[in-house]
Amino acid sequence: MTYKKMAFSFLTVFLLLFGCFATLFPIKAATPVIVINPGHLVGRDSGAVNNNTKIKEADLNAALAAKTAEKLKSIGYEVYLTHPVNGCSIPALLTTQQVNEGYDSDSSLKTIGDAINAKNPDLAISLHHNSGGSASGYEFYWSSYRAGIDNSGVYKKYGLWGNGDYAWLDETPCESAVRSKEFTGLLEKNFSGIGIPFRNTIERDDYIPAHTTCPSVLIEAGFVSNDNESRKLADESYQSNEATRIVKSINDFFGYKPNATVQEISFSNVKNNTFDIIIKGFKSPYDLSGITVPVWSEVNGQDDIKWYWAERQWNGDYKVTVNIKDHGNDTGTYNVHAYAVDTAGNFQMLKTASVIVPEANPGKITAEELNVSEVKNGQFTATISKVNVPNGMGLSGITVPVWSEVNGQDDIKWYWAERQWNGDYKVTVNIKDHGNDTGTYNVHAYAVDTAGNFQMLKTASVIVPEANPGKITAEELNVSEVKNGQFTATISKVNVPNGMGLSGITVPVWSEVNGQDDIKWYWAERQWNGDYKVTVNIKDHGNDTGTYNVHAYAVDTAGNFQMLKTASVIVPEANPGKITAEELNVSEVKNGQFTATISKVNVPNGMGLSGITVPVWSEVNGQDDIKWYWAERQWNGDYKVTVNIKDHGNDTGTYNVHAYAVDTAGNFQMLKTASVIVPEANPGKITAEELNVSEVKNGQFTATISKVNVPNGMGLSGITVPVWSEVNGQDDIKWYWAERQWNGDYKVTVNIKDHGNDTGTYNVHAYAVDTTGNFQVLKTIEIEVPEENNAAGLTSIIGNGTVRVEQLVYLYNSSGHDFPSYYTENGRNVDINRFAQLYIEEANAENIRADVAFAQAMKETGWLKFGGQVSISQFNFAGLGATDDGAAGMSFAQKYGDNENGIRMGIRAQIQHLKAYASTEPLNNACVDERFNLVKRGCAPYVEWLGQKENPNGYGWATGANYGQGIIDIMNRIS
Structure with a gap:
């Protein structure tokens, strides 16, 4: 935030009058001189402070000033801070003590302004951050007024300061003021897109812009009072981005365009139809987003151009690998350009180079036949026969693109053909991989030589007829042996009929210990060969041993489940060492709670106990309310949990309680099981005989709940009273807690100002809240609030008035x-x-x-x-x-x-x-x-x-x- 303007003396006016005409932005042969003012003073004047994020404006100002000044120095500017910033090597015009003395005499801004004028820089920038609730964005300030200069055009304008006070403006500003305004325009352009909104550029007589002789601006870089924005403003990378944009604006202001440079572009590994581009000796005066490298051959102009992002190497070089198949396998000259891209998205040419890619072997691979089978079970095969590879060439493989004529090539898929015992090459095509399209399918075969070149061999087509909806099937479900506490289940030879789609295969797995209490549904992962596979870890099933059931279901694209196969596997007993407990005792239910205590816990030598966890659930609606509790160790070695039935939907009836030991390896071992009956709650109900509402007086009324009765076995936590007017629905609803009176009544006082001073009908409801958190309605009533109770004619204390x-x-x-x-x-x-x-x-x-x-x-x-x-x-x-x-x-x-x-x-x-x-x-x-x-x-x-x-x-x-x-x-x- 910025301070209000300060009064100035006749001497100041004279000096500034002389300075503005004598030093109107002096044109110097020397490097421009820049002064950066970090607003406020760390350790003395924090400026705006966010009490939630603990971020202080003075810290932000100092950090941004240091980054900006160091970037300016790195590209050759003569730069100064008005006062030192901790950890920054940039020289300062004043010592911290001098600025503190300025504060002591209430003249800190004058001290700073005088120091700037004494240095007579080419540009001064004062950095601040704003405060204003949840407001967001940045602002720029300049002053047409220069402390009494050119008085014929000076005038007052009210409302430019937050308190409504006036500012001095000048209709005929001097050159430094005009240049200040020009600089704010450059800031507007270069800050665009930074990530927070631009609010305004404001002409006002802030002290530094109004009392310096050089072009000068004040930047309010964002709102400290906005929690999210304050965190962004404190981020180092965001501050660096801000500084880069300020430096870019300064460069534009002085017409200075510093460039990034590289020493050379070289090439390596020009073989096997690839080559590497190495960019050495890169240096940049600005923050770099990356280096991008367009590459194209001279065959057919730039029809094959591709832009690569270079990767930075450990030694500071940047590298791009180019595969000529991405350029149509063109040979001959390839052009390579390198561009630096800064964080603002600007491109700068670094260097150009070229490389020769030699002609490949002129021989050609051929095939005499491409035969496509009929479609069966949603599949067909394509076989390439009598393949001939000329001497001096090598065959890397044969690839077969396949696509239907439905919607062009949107379903194209490239298959690698498998070599058969007789020298043929074969692919199997599943139409489900092509959206189950029907009609004509195109099949092309390409040879790929060892240099990576593609050569067309043959083309063919096949008709895929409309299918009848069938059933998804699988021929096999194989379960592996158990090893290291795991086993796998593999579903093979899955067939999806034409016209159907497979969303996935899900595999429920459970042990036969305690029914399906450990059931877990796995989604199988499709393998390269079309199989589907899941890996099961027995620790996810309570480390149960014995028989595990494994079922496999296909889920079609309509969400229907179809059973595929079932299997089982035996999980043998593990290491005989086992954590045990002799007792699991569950208390009676009292006040909506019960406890479970695990006693006489024994941990074998060589094992460690991480903790005991206790899942609890009611038998109402299965395990929908299951909750896992961690038992707390007691002084006597027992472990105990407390269960509140409100955490289980207040279900009644049987509750299941299981206890598991968790060893230090993370394995679960069943200890004991138990159950408890939670009886139906007392059918009694809290009641009240009366709900009376007083007349409205002085904008208030009271609601009194009388003769409240709480049945035995129940507890009353309190009485809450929602109140709202019928104006605009329940937009003004407010819940009051009634206060208990000496006679047992409960009472609330309602102020209509808390309801937007609405008049007309008000609804008043009273609810009892019992000790388990349940709400019971007691009584309801309505009351009319007449117009005259709208506090009309009274003088509010609240409000930012317009008084000046x-x-x-x-x-x-x-x-x-x-x-x-x-x-x-x-x-x-x-x-x-x-x-x-x-x-x-x-x-x-x-x-x-x-x-x-x-x-x-x-x-x-x-x-x-x-x-x-x-x-x-x-x-x-x-x-x-x-x-x-x-x-x-x-x-x-x-x-x-x-x-x-x-x-x-x-x-x-x-x-x-x-x-x-x-x-x-x-x-x-x-x-x-x-x-x-x-x-x-x-x-x-x-x-x-x-x-x-x-x-x-x-x-x-x-x-x-x-x-x-x-x-x-x-x-x-x-x-």
Whole structure:
């Protein structure tokens, strides 16, 4: 965030007037000089802070400034920071101590601005980050106004600052200001697409842009207050991207275009129809996205061009491997270009080269026949016969592309033919691999020589007739032996009839121990030869031994299951060492809970126990409610879990409880099983005889639930009352917890402001919540809220008002009182204008009306004359902590400093105390009001209710009559 503009002296005006005309962006033969200002000061002035992510603006400013400055230096600029950044080698114009001294004298911005002007750079950039709730995006600021220069065009414009205050602008800006605006345009262009939105470019008199003689801008790079955005802004790679875009804008501004370079492009391994491209000695002044290499042969122009991304090698070289089959097997000259691509997507030519790919052997492989069989069971075969390979050539293989004429070549598949004993080559085509298309299929055969060249041998076609829907089948389901606690199940020779599609094969597996309690459904993986295979680990089945059942189901594309085969396998007993337990005892069910205790657990030597896990489920709807608990070890060596039936859908009847030991290798061993009966709950019901609603008064009404009866065996957790108006459905529904009264009644107070001040019918329902979390409706009722209860005519304390500094100043000056010189003496430097400004800033921070707070302070202090037990030196503007027995109350000067900060904290405490009365919302700034938590939150949302005698609930700030009206009388004098 940026600070508000500072006042300037006549000397400053003279120096800047002279400087702007004398140094209008001087054109120098030397390298441009750039000054980067990291906004705020790490360790002294954090700027905006995100209390959720703990990210501070000053840290972000410093990190971005360092990265930007170092990138500028690396490409030849003369660059300075205004003050040091830890870990950055870039020189600074000021020491940290000098900037701190500027803060001590409330002149830090002037100190920085003077240092920039003394260096007389060609460009200055001030880096900041914004704050504003969940707002998102970046902004750029420039100033047409240059501290009083060219006064004929200078004018005020209100509303450019967050508090509504004016800024100085200039209709006829000097050259440095014009160049500043040009630079923001370059920033707009180069920041586009960075990942957060562009918000605006703003003309305003921020201090650095308005008080420096060179072209200068201020960048608000994003919102620290936005949790997600603050994390992005703190990311090192994102900061580097920002810095690259700032540097690109500076290069554009000065017309400087630094280039990446490479030493050479060389070629290796030009053989077997491939070659490697090696790019050596790459250097880049900017962040690199990659190096891309277009390659093409000179045959038929660039018809075979292909763009490759080079891979970085361990030694810093970049490498591309080119296969000429990707270029139509062209021979002769190949052209190679290399381009660097930066993170903004810009391309820069690095180097060009070429390489000669020699002609291949002129001989040709041939075949005399390509025969295609009839279609049977959704398959056909293609056989290539009498293949001849000329001397001096080698045959790598024969590949056969096959496709149907339905929708062109969308189903094309390339098969590798298998060599037969007689020298023929053969492929088997399954039409399910071609979308089960029917009609004409094209079959081509290509020889692939050892150099990777393709040669057409023969072509053929076959008609695939329409099929009748049949059944998916498999000829075999083979289960392997058990080894290392695993076995495999393989489904072979799967046939899918024409017109059907196979979605997959699923294989349920379970042991015969305890029925199907360990069943697990596996999806089989298709193998290269068409088989389907699953691997089963017995630890996923409780390490059960004995017979395992294995079933295989085909799932067609319509989602139907078809049984294929069944099999079984014997899992032998493992190592005889086994963890055991002698007892599993389950308690009775009480208050919706029961416990399971595993006792006398024995772990054999050489084994380790990782823990005991206990799956529990009711017999209602199978295992749909199963939950695995980890048992806790007790002092006596037992293991225990507590089960709450609400975690099992409050099912009643039989619950199954199994206990498994988990050894240190992760294997599960069954220990014991048990069960328990959960009886039906007590049929009794919590009731209430009455639900009465009071009349609406002062925007409130109460709902009282009387004669509440809780049956024996049940417990009442509380009574909750949802309330909503019939305006726009339930958009304003709010659930209240009723408070128990001395006589056993339950009561809630409803404030219609919490329901959007809707009028008309309100619905009020009352629910009992028992100790198991179940809701029972007690009573319902409606109430009418008339129009006059809409708090009309009352003066809200909440809201960012439109009052301006000059209005508050006029109010004070028209009171007949002189503003105390005490606030301007001894370095405090707070005059009436600054005093009013502080009220507006602090009020806006908490969404409290500044005119209410200012008027209250005038009433409490007698227009800052004080006179009671609170003295002017305390900076306590509302008598916080002062009592009738003479207690002087809080001293913000003593706690926060006898300076502007202490004055600000006194104002902040008063405004936070107002917010405590007016709202239930949390504070936005850190709490400095020591009495904040003593207030009943939200009890006085209106100024009129600050007096206890006028507050309908008897709460309030002051006991005197018409306290709030006295504040309003002062507010009414604001014009």
